[in-house]
Amino acid sequence: MRPLFRFNGGIHPPQHKSESAGQGIVPGPLPKRLVLPLHQHIGAPAKAIVKPGDRVLKGQMIGQPQGPISAAVHAPTSGTIHAVGLHALPHPSGLQDLCIELWPDQEDRWIDRQPIEYREKDPTRVLDHLRSAGVVGLGGAVFPSAVKLNPGPPGRVPTLIINGAECEPWITCDDALMRERSGEIVEGILIMRHLLDAQEILIGIEDNKPEAAAAMRRAAAASPFPMEVVVVPTVYPTGGAKQLTQILTGKEAPSSGRSSDIGVACFNVATAYTVHRAVNHGEPVLSRVVTVTGNVRQARNFDALIGTLLPDLVALAQPKDDTDGFIMGGPLMGHRLPALDVPVVKAMNCLIATSPALFKPAPRPMPCIRCGRCAAACPVKLQPQDLHWFAKASNFGKAQEYALFDCIECGCCSYVCPSHIPLVQYFRHAKGEIWAREREKKAADTARERHTFREDRLEREKKERAERLAQKAAAATAQAAGDGAAAQSKEDALRAAIERAKAKKAEIVPRNTENLPPSTLSEIEKIEARRAQLREAAATKSLDQKED
Amino acid sequence: MSSPYITQPTSVNALMLRVLGALVPAIGAYVYFFGPAILVSLLLASVTALLCEAAMLKVRHYAADAFLVDGSAIVTAWLLALSMPPLAPWWLVVVGTAFAIVVAKHLYGGLGSNLFNPAMVGYAVMIVSFPVPMTHWAAPETLAAAHLSFAQDLRYMFAGVLPDHLKLDAVTMATPLDTLRTQLKLSHTLSEIRRLPIFGTLGGIGSQTVALMYLLGGLYLLFQRVITWHIPVAMAGALALVAGTLHGIDADHYASPGFELFTGGAMIGAFFIATDPVTAPTTPKGKLWFGAGIGVLTYCIRTFGGYPDGVAFGVLLMNMTVPLLDAYTQPRVFGHAEKETTRGKPQ
Ligand code: SF4
Ligand code: SF4
Numbered sequence: 001m002r003p004l005f006r007f008n009g010g011i012h013p014p015q016h017k018s019e020s021a022g023q024g025i026v027p028g029p030l031p032k033r034l035v036l037p038l039h040q041h042i043g044a045p046a047k048a049i050v051k052p053g054d055r056v057l058k059g060q061m062i063g064q065p066q067g068p069i070s071a072a073v074h075a076p077t078s079g080t081i082h083a084v085g086l087h088a089l090p091h092p093s094g095l096q097d098l099c100i101e102l103w104p105d106q107e108d109r110w111i112d113r114q115p116i117e118y119r120e121k122d123p124t125r126v127l128d129h130l131r132s133a134g135v136v137g138l139g140g141a142v143f144p145s146a147v148k149l150n151p152g153p154p155g156r157v158p159t160l161i162i163n164g165a166e167c168e169p170w171i172t173c174d175d176a177l178m179r180e181r182s183g184e185i186v187e188g189i190l191i192m193r194h195l196l197d198a199q200e201i202l203i204g205i206e207d208n209k210p211e212a213a214a215a216m217r218r219a220a221a222a223s224p225f226p227m228e229v230v231v232v233p234t235v236y237p238t239g240g241a242k243q244l245t246q247i248l249t250g251k252e253a254p255s256s257g258r259s260s261d262i263g264v265a266c267f268n269v270a271t272a273y274t275v276h277r278a279v280n281h282g283e284p285v286l287s288r289v290v291t292v293t294g295n296v297r298q299a300r301n302f303d304a305l306i307g308t309l310l311p312d313l314v315a316l317a318q319p320k321d322d323t324d325g326f327i328m329g330g331p332l333m334g335h336r337l338p339a340l341d342v343p344v345v346k347a348m349n350c351l352i353a354t355s356p357a358l359f360k361p362a363p364r365p366m367p368c369i370r371c372g373r374c375a376a377a378c379p380v381k382l383q384p385q386d387l388h389w390f391a392k393a394s395n396f397g398k399a400q401e402y403a404l405f406d407c408i409e410c411g412c413c414s415y416v417c418p419s420h421i422p423l424v425q426y427f428r429h430a431k432g433e434i435w436a437r438e439r440e441k442k443a444a445d446t447a448r449e450r451h452t453f454r455e456d457r458l459e460r461e462k463k464e465r466a467e468r469l470a471q472k473a474a475a476a477t478a479q480a481a482g483d484g485a486a487a488q489s490k491e492d493a494l495r496a497a498i499e500r501a502k503a504k505k506a507e508i509v510p511r512n513t514e515n516l517p518p519s520t521l522s523e524i525e526k527i528e529a530r531r532a533q534l535r536e537a538a539a540t541k542s543l544d545q546k547e548d
Numbered sequence: 549m550s551s552p553y554i555t556q557p558t559s560v561n562a563l564m565l566r567v568l569g570a571l572v573p574a575i576g577a578y579v580y581f582f583g584p585a586i587l588v589s590l591l592l593a594s595v596t597a598l599l600c601e602a603a604m605l606k607v608r609h610y611a612a613d614a615f616l617v618d619g620s621a622i623v624t625a626w627l628l629a630l631s632m633p634p635l636a637p638w639w640l641v642v643v644g645t646a647f648a649i650v651v652a653k654h655l656y657g658g659l660g661s662n663l664f665n666p667a668m669v670g671y672a673v674m675i676v677s678f679p680v681p682m683t684h685w686a687a688p689e690t691l692a693a694a695h696l697s698f699a700q701d702l703r704y705m706f707a708g709v710l711p712d713h714l715k716l717d718a719v720t721m722a723t724p725l726d727t728l729r730t731q732l733k734l735s736h737t738l739s740e741i742r743r744l745p746i747f748g749t750l751g752g753i754g755s756q757t758v759a760l761m762y763l764l765g766g767l768y769l770l771f772q773r774v775i776t777w778h779i780p781v782a783m784a785g786a787l788a789l790v791a792g793t794l795h796g797i798d799a800d801h802y803a804s805p806g807f808e809l810f811t812g813g814a815m816i817g818a819f820f821i822a823t824d825p826v827t828a829p830t831t832p833k834g835k836l837w838f839g840a841g842i843g844v845l846t847y848c849i850r851t852f853g854g855y856p857d858g859v860a861f862g863v864l865l866m867n868m869t870v871p872l873l874d875a876y877t878q879p880r881v882f883g884h885a886e887k888e889t890t891r892g893k894p895q
Contacts, residue, residue, distance in 0.1 A: 007882070008882070011556070013554055013556075014554075092550065169554070242882070242883070246882075252882055252883045253883055254883050254884075255881065255882070255883035255884050256883075257883075327551075327553060329551075331551065331553040332551060332552040332553075332554065333551055333552070334551055334553075335550060335551055336549070336550075336553075354553070359553050359554065362549070362555055363555075363559065364611075364614055366559075366560050366614065366615075366618060366659070366660075367658065367659050367660035367661065368660050369560055369563075369660045369825050369826050370660065370825045370826050370828070370830050371563070371825040371830075372776070372825065372831075375830055375831070375879075376776075379882065380881060380882040380883075381880065381881050381882050382881060383830065383831070383878065383879075385830055386830075386874070402878070403881045403884065406881055406882065406883065406884070409551075411551055411552030414552050414555065415552055415554065415555055415556055416556050416558070417555070418558045418559050418560050418562070418563055419559075419560055420555055420559070422549070422550075424550070424551065425549075425550055428550060
């Protein structure tokens with residue numbers, strides 16, 4: 001047995017997994033309309049490369065990745081592009097963003113799929129392939145996998161962790177995937193291992209998913225590279241990448257850094273699956289497993305096409321009559337959807353239909369009684385009761401000092417608080433406030449910088465013009481005067497000019513040369529002397545020049 | 549509303565109810581050994597606390613419904629009533645409780661904001677202002693020279709009148725801690741003193757059983773996770789350690805650790821008073837320092853000071869250190885080095 005480690009606190013909310021688990025993955029609908037957001041991942045949005053009227057095939061790229069951190073978007077089925085325009089996204093604010101609307105022709109015709117032989121290819125080719133296959137982290141972070149799989153210097157990431165913890169209540173999409181497609185997940189893991197050149201593979205699964213763990217064990221046993229399925233205790237938020245890493249390795253990813261800093265890369269099981277489909281079958285990410293559960297008659301895991309509008313999807317699960325809304329994600333970290341007319345996106349792992357009976361409104365908050373339960377439950381070992389105090393008092397400096405930005409918004413603190421204080425809301429608000437202030441400050445700084453820059457430019461241009469004139473003038477003087485005497489007087493003039501210039505410079509120009517070594521200082525003196533000479537010469541000759 | 553959308557089915561109310569429940573065994577023992585008068589004190593204190601609470605909530609424009617039933621005022625009332633002598637005159641209980649709720653709790657900001665433990669403020673003010681009635685402890689019924697009926701108890705508490713043939717001395721006696729102190733002053737050795745009828749195996753007759761019941765209730769609170777182990781263990785441990793050391797040096801003049809733990813307010817202090825979350829530190833290390841501080845102070849005040857017990861003043865003194873303790877005992881945040889001045893930065 002591998003020794004397991006613990007993170008601080010955590011909670012044991014009612015699981016509600018049985019509603020949807022073990023029912024098998026059901027194909028989602030092939031609807032009349034698909035809405036495909038161009039920005040479903042972290043990084044730059046993809047650029048639309050189709051226009052209305054274009055006919056596309058299933059798997060055809062319709063959004064091209066832009067910049068180093070980005071991912072492609074594909075047509076999940078064949079059909080006609082109907083529009084490229086704004087559509088609401090499944091975002092808590094009901095935000096609109098650029099989407100491609102596709103009208104399927106119901107024929108579901110594939111493009112020519114091109115698998116690649118990853119062992120023989122240069123890793124950068126494989127990464128490019130993943131990038132154009134739209135592979136992103138499907139655990140919720142939707143970070144482009146090609147970026148994370150870039151190995152860097154050899155041996156940098158010896159440990160590959162595959163996250164099958166799925167710790168939030170209600171969600172069973174990874175469970176279903178592991179039960180049914182463990183072999184393909186393992187194929188994907190092998191590709192990831194190859195790219196990272198990892199030496200150790202750990203697959204973490206919570207002990208509330210014995211079937212999934214057994215399936216993964218069987219598949220892992222058949223793998224040519226050893227990989228260990230580690231069953232971990234069921235504690236929320238074990239599925240957090242940093243938490244799972246700590247449980248399996250005892251290592252803490254540094255607050256300001258990444259997991260790779262401690263030699264670990266962590267990927268979700270569903271991501272491994274899509275890596276396999278992309279590389280070994282040439283199939284980009286066109287669908288994902290979405291749990292639809294909660295206040296429904298038939299909670300299921302659907303293999304839903306990206307872009308499926310939610311009304312089309314949830315209808316299959318038959319929401320009950322008293323359904324009053326939907327949560328995307330789990331009840332602890334998810335968010336309520338302001339409207340249902342939004343598409344399935346790569347980040348969507350779960351939809352929970354809510355009813356007043358199933359999700360009772362939180363009781364009225366009472367004052368904090370400093371009971372410390374929140375701190376005891378916090379996996380990051382923060383002091384939520386202090387942060388709450390600082391956030392409430394808008395004492396953002398103090399909140400940052402108490403590591404507000406290390407808060408992963410897991411919700412453990414709010415969950416356990418006997419006073420029912422919406423702590424996480426306070427923290428989100430405080431972070432937002434701080435960001436807003438930073439942005440304001442940055443904007444002000446940029447404006448100031450721009451202003452200074454312009455002043456500098458004007459000054460420089462003036463100087464340059466003066467220098468040119470001075471050169472001409474000097475040449476003229478040299479010609480006019482006799483050799484020796486002229487040289488002598490020139491030197492005198494130069495020295496005098498230097499003195500004057502120095503005095504003037506010291507008067508008006510703020511200097512940042514105080515802390516430089518003497519050699520540099522003397523060099524600067526010389527340069528300035530030269531400049532002063534030219535300026536001096538120019539001054540005499542260019543009095544009639546217009547100011548700009 | 550943003551996430552989380554679920555919360556644990558717990559409330560301040562539920563916590564306070566458990567604290568009250570955990571006090572019940574001790575109250576039972578109290579009634580058994582000292583008569584039912586304590587029930588009257590408890591009732592008086594509760595009614596006073598609720599009235600004061602309601603008045604203060606109204607003055608401060610708080611929603612009376614939620615706060616009045618949060619149970620915190622009753623907990624304060626009970627802890628205060630249990631710290632006062634049974635047979636305390638009614639006004640002593642009422643004034644003490646009123647002071648605790650109005651001044652120590654609400655004038656300091658109400659639930660969650662008060663710096664000092666309200667019950668202990670009430671107790672301290674009473675013992676400073678009215679030292680005589682505060683030290684008239686009812687004698688355990690087995691030891692009392694005379695026996696009061698419940699009606700006579702009530703008459704004494706409300707009218708200050710004892711049955712004609714009785715003097716106060718017949719129904720009250722010095723507490724074990726007081727006895728110990730006076731007898732030591734009279735140059736008796738500890739082993740002689742402990743042979744007095746008032747003492748049992750652990751502490752005083754009667755009061756030692758009550759202390760055991762506090763321990764039992766405290767363990768229940770621990771088990772129910774209403775409190776954590778840090779403060780009780782640190783306080784009892786520090787008290788026992790200091791007592792043990794001095795007892796080891798001079799067993800004739802310094803009482804044993806067991807005696808110190810099971811007399812006076814040590815047990816109720818360790819499990820019920822010092823653990824009041826509002827006035828205790830929140831960090832584990834802070835709680836340890838806090839508890840240990842109370843333990844040491846309790847011992848010093850008992851042994852070298854002028855007051856009958858040291859728990860109340862120990863708690864109040866340590867209350868003052870709480871902001872400091874919290875600030876200096878912050879646990880290391882996940883992914884941070886042990887010592888770091890600036891922690892999180894906006895990404
Ligand atoms: S759990 Fe709630 S009441 Fe307890 S300390 Fe934290 S914020 Fe305060
Ligand atoms: S939401 Fe933040 S403060 Fe609360 S428990 Fe999670 S990490 Fe800690």
